[in-house]
Amino acid sequence: MIKTESRMDFTRASAGPKPDTVYLFGTCLIDLLYPQAGVSAVHLFEREGVNVIFPQTQTCCGQPAWNSGYRDEALAVARAQLKLFPRPIPIIVPSASCAGMIKVHYPALFKDEPDEASVFDVVNRVYELTEFLTDILKVNLTDLGEPTTVAVHSSCTARREMNVADRIDSLLDQLQNVTRIEPDNAEECCGFGGTFAIKQPEISTAMVLEKAKAIENTGAQQLIGQDCGCLMNIGGALKKQDSQISHVHIAEFLWDRTHKAKP
Amino acid sequence: MTTKYRKQFSNALAQHEVRNNTENVINKLRKHRLAAFPDQAEWVNLRRHSTAIRVNAISKLPQLLEQLEINLQRNGIQVHWADTTEQANQTVLNIMRFHDARFVIKGKSMVSEEMGLNDFLNTHGIECLESDLGELIIQLAAEKPSHMIVPALHKNRKQIARLFHRQFPSIPYTEDISALAQAARRFLRHHFATAPVGLTGVNFMIAETGTLCLVENEGNGRMCSTAPPVHIAVSGIEKVVECLDDVPPLLGILTRSATGQPITTYVNMISSPRKPNEKDGPTAVHLILLDNGRSRIYSDPELRDTLNCIRCGACMNHCPIYKHIGGHAYQTVIPGPIGTILEPQKNGLDSYGELTQASTLCGACQEVCPVSIPIPKIINRLRWEHIRKNSYSTSGAGSGRRKTEAIIWKIWVWNCIHPGAYNRITSVATSMRRLTDRILAKISPWTTARAVPRLPDTTLHERLKALEIDNE
Amino acid sequence: MNDTRNTILNRLKAASSDQTMPSARDISNSVNWSSNYTVQLFRTQLQSAHAEIYDATDHSWLMTLQHICRVKHLKNVLLSPATPWGKAIIENSANLPSLKYYDNPVENWKQSLFDGIEAAFTSTYGGIANTGTLILWPDSQEPRLMSLVPPVHIAVIEKTKIYNSFAEAIKAQHWSETELPANMLLISGPSKSADIEQTLTYGVHGPKELVVIMV
Numbered sequence: 001m002i003k004t005e006s007r008m009d010f011t012r013a014s015a016g017p018k019p020d021t022v023y024l025f026g027t028c029l030i031d032l033l034y035p036q037a038g039v040s041a042v043h044l045f046e047r048e049g050v051n052v053i054f055p056q057t058q059t060c061c062g063q064p065a066w067n068s069g070y071r072d073e074a075l076a077v078a079r080a081q082l083k084l085f086p087r088p089i090p091i092i093v094p095s096a097s098c099a100g101m102i103k104v105h106y107p108a109l110f111k112d113e114p115d116e117a118s119v120f121d122v123v124n125r126v127y128e129l130t131e132f133l134t135d136i137l138k139v140n141l142t143d144l145g146e147p148t149t150v151a152v153h154s155s156c157t158a159r160r161e162m163n164v165a166d167r168i169d170s171l172l173d174q175l176q177n178v179t180r181i182e183p184d185n186a187e188e189c190c191g192f193g194g195t196f197a198i199k200q201p202e203i204s205t206a207m208v209l210e211k212a213k214a215i216e217n218t219g220a221q222q223l224i225g226q227d228c229g230c231l232m233n234i235g236g237a238l239k240k241q242d243s244q245i246s247h248v249h250i251a252e253f254l255w256d257r258t259h260k261a262k263p
Numbered sequence: 264m265t266t267k268y269r270k271q272f273s274n275a276l277a278q279h280e281v282r283n284n285t286e287n288v289i290n291k292l293r294k295h296r297l298a299a300f301p302d303q304a305e306w307v308n309l310r311r312h313s314t315a316i317r318v319n320a321i322s323k324l325p326q327l328l329e330q331l332e333i334n335l336q337r338n339g340i341q342v343h344w345a346d347t348t349e350q351a352n353q354t355v356l357n358i359m360r361f362h363d364a365r366f367v368i369k370g371k372s373m374v375s376e377e378m379g380l381n382d383f384l385n386t387h388g389i390e391c392l393e394s395d396l397g398e399l400i401i402q403l404a405a406e407k408p409s410h411m412i413v414p415a416l417h418k419n420r421k422q423i424a425r426l427f428h429r430q431f432p433s434i435p436y437t438e439d440i441s442a443l444a445q446a447a448r449r450f451l452r453h454h455f456a457t458a459p460v461g462l463t464g465v466n467f468m469i470a471e472t473g474t475l476c477l478v479e480n481e482g483n484g485r486m487c488s489t490a491p492p493v494h495i496a497v498s499g500i501e502k503v504v505e506c507l508d509d510v511p512p513l514l515g516i517l518t519r520s521a522t523g524q525p526i527t528t529y530v531n532m533i534s535s536p537r538k539p540n541e542k543d544g545p546t547a548v549h550l551i552l553l554d555n556g557r558s559r560i561y562s563d564p565e566l567r568d569t570l571n572c573i574r575c576g577a578c579m580n581h582c583p584i585y586k587h588i589g590g591h592a593y594q595t596v597i598p599g600p601i602g603t604i605l606e607p608q609k610n611g612l613d614s615y616g617e618l619t620q621a622s623t624l625c626g627a628c629q630e631v632c633p634v635s636i637p638i639p640k641i642i643n644r645l646r647w648e649h650i651r652k653n654s655y656s657t658s659g660a661g662s663g664r665r666k667t668e669a670i671i672w673k674i675w676v677w678n679c680i681h682p683g684a685y686n687r688i689t690s691v692a693t694s695m696r697r698l699t700d701r702i703l704a705k706i707s708p709w710t711t712a713r714a715v716p717r718l719p720d721t722t723l724h725e726r727l728k729a730l731e732i733d734n735e
Numbered sequence: 736m737n738d739t740r741n742t743i744l745n746r747l748k749a750a751s752s753d754q755t756m757p758s759a760r761d762i763s764n765s766v767n768w769s770s771n772y773t774v775q776l777f778r779t780q781l782q783s784a785h786a787e788i789y790d791a792t793d794h795s796w797l798m799t800l801q802h803i804c805r806v807k808h809l810k811n812v813l814l815s816p817a818t819p820w821g822k823a824i825i826e827n828s829a830n831l832p833s834l835k836y837y838d839n840p841v842e843n844w845k846q847s848l849f850d851g852i853e854a855a856f857t858s859t860y861g862g863i864a865n866t867g868t869l870i871l872w873p874d875s876q877e878p879r880l881m882s883l884v885p886p887v888h889i890a891v892i893e894k895t896k897i898y899n900s901f902a903e904a905i906k907a908q909h910w911s912e913t914e915l916p917a918n919m920l921l922i923s924g925p926s927k928s929a930d931i932e933q934t935l936t937y938g939v940h941g942p943k944e945l946v947v948i949m950v
């Protein structure tokens with residue numbers, strides 16, 4: 001049964017009080033490949049006076065298995081994460097696709113399972129990083145960096161599953177010296193798709209080459225995104241072509257430009 | 264592993280002309296659709312309304328089909344049921360034989376494609392002629408449609424000009440689109456006037472009134488359903504709607520989603536054969552209702568949403584995969600996202616299951632679908648069916664399960680539910696990154712187009728531990 | 736055949752659930768446009784679909800028809816001698832091309848209909864403004880092929896019968912309670928196709944020109 005726009009109806013009291021402590025769910029990709037994005041997220045929160053808890057026993061949200069049809073396997077991994085966030089405080093995920101996995105897909109994954117009820121407690125506390133920074137922390141950023149231009153790639157999950165794609169733009173627009181350039185066909189998928197890139201590498205390649213070209217055409221200095229999967233994909237293609245455009249996660253970019261380097 | 268579909272997709276990606284043609288048309292269709300829904304709130308409302316109409320109709324499908332049948336028969340339209348495409352083909356053949364007809368002129372119909380009707384009739388000595396311009400091009404080229412709405416979208420005007428010149432040597436070579444269309448008009452006009460039988464598809468069947476709605480721009484659907492003495496309509500059983508009032512919203516969202524038009528040139532609502540004293544129209548009208556796996560799809564409450572589709576084509580127009588590989592690469596009657604969920608369910612996951620891998624789950628299809636079909640959700644579900652151990656009602660379930668893959672996932676699970684092991688492994692991977700980089704460089708599908716991701720020296724777990732971030 | 740029918744229906748019934756369904760008709764889309772606006776919208780929509788529009792009055796429409804026939808160099812026009820419009824035309828046929836009547840079943844003259852008739856004149860059952868659409872209700876007087884086969888279709892429409900939307904027309908004209916014709920038609924322009932490169936071209940199988948006289 002279709003619930004109309006069920007994937008899109010995410011209204012939440014955004015004016016909730018500012019929490020003093022949050023959980024960080026770092027995601028496996030950031031853990032292994034982009035740890036500085038996670039570290040930067042912690043710095044950003046702490047600067048706003050928010051204490052961070054990072055359960056060291058966290059691993060992966062289970063998305064790769066879920067998207068591949070391995071539901072039992074996804075369930076086992078998801079269940080292990082579920083227990084790590086007992087306190088009634090927000091859970092921040094610096095990736096829209098992992099946040100979407102928990103928020104949108106956990107309820108389906110745990111359907112008719114004995115722990116189904118506890119899922120909703122977690123689901124309701126999950127925020128994507130840029131969503132949390134804008135809607136809850138309402139951060140005010142002061143740009144300390146040199147003038148630069150950036151191209152943004154918002155992930156498909158940020159756009160169409162979490163509906164938070166505009167948050168990254170509004171954060172970047174707070175930075176005085178940053179000019180944001182919209183690439184052509186910005187809403188089109190970069191071709192990562194998790195295991196898709198491995199299972200259908202030829203199509204994935206065609207897609208990422210087109211995306212990389214659109215980014216290259218912006219002439220921006222950096223590519224910014226809220227999802228490391230897309231960044232690794234597009235950034236990898238840019239690098240392979242010896243492009244001058246480097247890629248960086250929004251958390252790392254924001255922190256780098258807004259904090260005073262330690263003397 | 265290079266599978267049948269991967270080879271097929273690679274071949275498709277190498278067809279640069281087809282890719283260019285496809286992309287050109289698709290970009291136009293996207294632009295037209297966007298312009299047709301300038302008001303977001305109106306789109307949301309209309310979509311909600313249209314979704315409700317389809318969900319409502321499908322929820323009452325058996326009752327509405329019975330009501331439809333009674334009303335059609337009362338109006339004088341003969342109703343035939345076909346469980347399989349073979350039965351549907353045979354029914355067409357029987358009608359043709361009854362009327363002693365050896366030629367049928369066809370309007371655009373995806374269901375007749377699904378039936379493989381032309382080939383079937385040809386083997387029984389009956390000639391079929393497609394009259395939709397796009398379908399005619401496809402027939403002349405001896406190909407299959409690559410799109411539901413624009414069947415020949417993979418061909419550009421030059422290719423069509425050459426094709427017409429080969430097929431109609433008397434017509435001077437021209438690349439002028441309107442001259443090409445006029446050539447088709449002249450060629451087909453005589454056949455409309457003389458064909459003993461016309462065959463068309465159906466867009467909506469109205470249960471309340473016993474009416475068949477046909478939506479088109481060229482007039483060939485009207486020709487096929489009006490000029491010959493016999494009209495045969497073929498439809499999937501899911502095309503029924505409850506009442507007349509359901510038609511305006513669905514019609515409006517269909518044409519706007521498909522091509523951005525507020526309405527098609529012709530909306531043809533057929534409720535009976537020629538009435539006494541009338542001077543034209545077929546004296547016999549037949550409707551063939553085809554199941555072909557639809558009732559099996561119907562039996563699952565989640566998969567059932569597949570049947571809400573009104574065949575607007577918007578999902579394929581907005582699909583990045585379709586854009587790159589084109590419609591033929593799917594090797595199905597219906598390509599694109601809707602084909603990705605429909606065809607494996609109809610024809611079995613054993614032969615079509617890999618199609619469900621042809622998606623990044625980006626959600627562009629669902630976003631534009633006028634009846635809100637959750638295509639990514641159904642793809643996900645079918646991926647599960649494809650590899651799950653205990654068999655299920657979808658035919659071919661479990662056929663995609665591979666031992667090695669299953670073992671890899673088992674190891675992954677073990678790793679992810681044993682944080683100690685996970686942390687040790689990720690830590691070793693990063694600390695020995697020179698070695699791991701070299702291993703990663705060997706994953707060739709990734710590295711043909713992308714640089715190897717460089718591992719950092721430590722993981723996030725390690726860095727946050729070093730920063731003494733609270734653990735719980 | 737009956738077995739097949741019952742097999743299919745039984746399978747569907749076995750799967751039918753008793754979930755309550757959202758009402759499909761809980762959204763009303765009625766608008767409140769002035770009649771001027773409605774007529775204006777009808778005109779612009781039809782024009783953008785490549786139809787020619789002529790404004791006329793109860794008195795002037797015959798002259799408009801003559802004018803149309805003259806500028807298009809029509810040699811003949813097919814019409815119904817039984818409608819009030821047709822009768823009026825017949826009475827004033829002096830400046831018109833040769834008039835043809837669809838007074839025979841099509842089987843008796845199909846080839847000449849397809850090859851010899853240059854234009855047809857029909858009445859309309861109403862119009863739809865937001866899509867720029869003519870409603871035709873073909874019957875024994877004005878058969879279905881009149882608006883399809885001749886290369887030029889001239890239709891007359893009364894402005895008072897133009898409704899805001901398709902849904903409104905259905906309601907106002909009580910379609911649901913009426914016996915529908917064999918072939919109810921909505922026509923929104925001349926025949927067209929975009930099957931080659933999504934480029935529009937007109938006059939593919941149906942009329943190449945649609946001319947609408949508004950009275």
Ligand code: SF4
Binds near residue numbers: 572574575
């Ligand atoms: S699935 Fe939706 S978008 Fe795709 S053809 Fe069907 S109705 Fe149109």
